Amino acid sequence: MVNAEKLSIARGQLGPKCAMCGDPMIFGEALVIDSEYYCQSCYEKITGAVSSSEPKEVAGLRMD
Numbered sequence: 509m510v511n512a513e514k515l516s517i518a519r520g521q522l523g524p525k526c527a528m529c530g531d532p533m534i535f536g537e538a539l540v541i542d543s544e545y546y547c548q549s550c551y552e553k554i555t556g557a558v559s560s561s562e563p564k565e566v567a568g569l570r571m572d
């Protein structure tokens with residue numbers, strides 16, 4: 509299941525941290541690949557999937 513070190517409190521809810529950029533998320537917005545949680549932007553980088561509502565191009569990782 510979920511490793512406690514990967515959990516965070518985002519917006520008052522217990523949730524996972526993105527396995528790539530470390531951003532805190534709530535479970536409702538986390539995307540799962542191979543049992544790891546990713547935020548949407550990292551998920552799109554990994555899968556190549558592009559949200560039709562956000563046609564912008566993403567260059568590099570958001571590491572802030």
Ligand SMILES: [Zn+2]
Binds near residue numbers: 526527530549550
């Ligand atoms: Zn991420």
